[in-house]
Amino acid sequence: MAQGRILVYGGKGALGNAVVSFFKAKSYWVGSIDLAVNEQADANVLVKPDSTLPDQEAEVTTRVSELLGANKLDAIFCVAGGWAGGNAKKIVEPADAMWKQSVWPSIITASLGSKYLKDGGLITLPGAQPAINGTPGMIGYGLAKAAVHQLTKSLAGENSGLPSSATVLATLPITLDTPMNRKWMSSADFSTWTSLDFVSELFYKWLNKEELPPSGSLVQLITKDNKTELVLA
Amino acid sequence: MAQGRILVYGGKGALGNAVVSFFKAKSYWVGSIDLAVNEQADANVLVKPDSTLPDQEAEVTTRVSELLGANKLDAIFCVAGGWAGGNAKKIVEPADAMWKQSVWPSIITASLGSKYLKDGGLITLPGAQPAINGTPGMIGYGLAKAAVHQLTKSLAGENSGLPSSATVLATLPITLDTPMNRKWMSSADFSTWTSLDFVSELFYKWLNKEELPPSGSLVQLITKDNKTELVLA
Numbered sequence: 001m002a003q004g005r006i007l008v009y010g011g012k013g014a015l016g017n018a019v020v021s022f023f024k025a026k027s028y029w030v031g032s033i034d035l036a037v038n039e040q041a042d043a044n045v046l047v048k049p050d051s052t053l054p055d056q057e058a059e060v061t062t063r064v065s066e067l068l069g070a071n072k073l074d075a076i077f078c079v080a081g082g083w084a085g086g087n088a089k090k091i092v093e094p095a096d097a098m099w100k101q102s103v104w105p106s107i108i109t110a111s112l113g114s115k116y117l118k119d120g121g122l123i124t125l126p127g128a129q130p131a132i133n134g135t136p137g138m139i140g141y142g143l144a145k146a147a148v149h150q151l152t153k154s155l156a157g158e159n160s161g162l163p164s165s166a167t168v169l170a171t172l173p174i175t176l177d178t179p180m181n182r183k184w185m186s187s188a189d190f191s192t193w194t195s196l197d198f199v200s201e202l203f204y205k206w207l208n209k210e211e212l213p214p215s216g217s218l219v220q221l222i223t224k225d226n227k228t229e230l231v232l233a
Numbered sequence: 234m235a236q237g238r239i240l241v242y243g244g245k246g247a248l249g250n251a252v253v254s255f256f257k258a259k260s261y262w263v264g265s266i267d268l269a270v271n272e273q274a275d276a277n278v279l280v281k282p283d284s285t286l287p288d289q290e291a292e293v294t295t296r297v298s299e300l301l302g303a304n305k306l307d308a309i310f311c312v313a314g315g316w317a318g319g320n321a322k323k324i325v326e327p328a329d330a331m332w333k334q335s336v337w338p339s340i341i342t343a344s345l346g347s348k349y350l351k352d353g354g355l356i357t358l359p360g361a362q363p364a365i366n367g368t369p370g371m372i373g374y375g376l377a378k379a380a381v382h383q384l385t386k387s388l389a390g391e392n393s394g395l396p397s398s399a400t401v402l403a404t405l406p407i408t409l410d411t412p413m414n415r416k417w418m419s420s421a422d423f424s425t426w427t428s429l430d431f432v433s434e435l436f437y438k439w440l441n442k443e444e445l446p447p448s449g450s451l452v453q454l455i456t457k458d459n460k461t462e463l464v465l466a
Contacts, residue, residue, distance in 0.1 A: 057325045088347040088394030092290045095340050099332065103376070107328050110372070114321040131383060134449060136390030139343070143336070146383030147376040150364060154376065157369030161321030216367060 010080030094140030156216025243313030327373030389449025
């Protein structure tokens, strides 16, 4: 008997994989939505990267509907994303890619939430701490994350289309401690990076209504000396 | 002899048309970028709505380059946009449309600015006052405008790729007094709507460094009793 049902959007990425593992260990039914299969998940929803946003949403919705039957979701954790640098001289491809990688999954998560989330369920969206301010060296990244932040506030508002008393939060890390980040920023101070286990545990606490911030909050994850503090933006 | 050279992105829309007329009357060379031709403009750059963002940017850039030759621009006024309602139950098509109508032109404007704006030139981008907070009844609209707001801050930052001492501002109206808005909201209080002439004159003042807000400002246009106040967000 599953503890509950969750979806992890981006379940094959570094953070998504950690979240899938964590919730499997806690006996949840876990569905992964991503470009590739996560073998640990109970079910996988594969996204076609070349589809338009409306087509992606329709395909994901059909598949999720089949998987759930009459069941509803306790949470959708959207951790899809990526990173790209570039100022105004190199803005087009990064903005296009970041929109598709961070904002499309967030939009589809919102739509899934309006159909399949339980009353009182939880949605998390993938924000970024630097995008609270201007990000002149990574313009496409910043504007996509700012869209996710505002979406979080909208979904927490009245008549947003989500079920009653749902909670929507964005997590705003600075840098996550992933193998790829260690590879590309090998001389950085890793003690200021946020561990994937910390984020997984945080999601679990929130799902159990422990120290749950008000819906609509942008939750900055500020890590120093390997300790992460939560600071509402 | 032209007073200077400006581009109006969205020059065939209601506001764009007003801005083109205003600057033509002030003897500027005016280029219009839009889906359709503005006959008043000195030159037109036509955008193909079905192109991808990278293709649109490449096509617009080629045409602008041909038009300008060795000349540079005093300003690019991006006033492209549109409106769509819809909460999480109807999020996909509005978000997709608003991204293409508001954010793509803003991104292409930034790219054009990095290539063709004069030192000390001016860029304005199309924000929206409601998007400072959550917009649960118009989610796609709000998140696209929030992206434009953050882009404004990024472009004002150091090494953003724009020429030195450029100024970038977003205008954040609540409702513009356009024929379409009068048609669709015919029982509204028009005395709280911002006139297109006010915006055109504001752009002209800013271009002449009159009461120019700091670069990166989000300038709310708050209209009461037919008078508009500027309030920095």
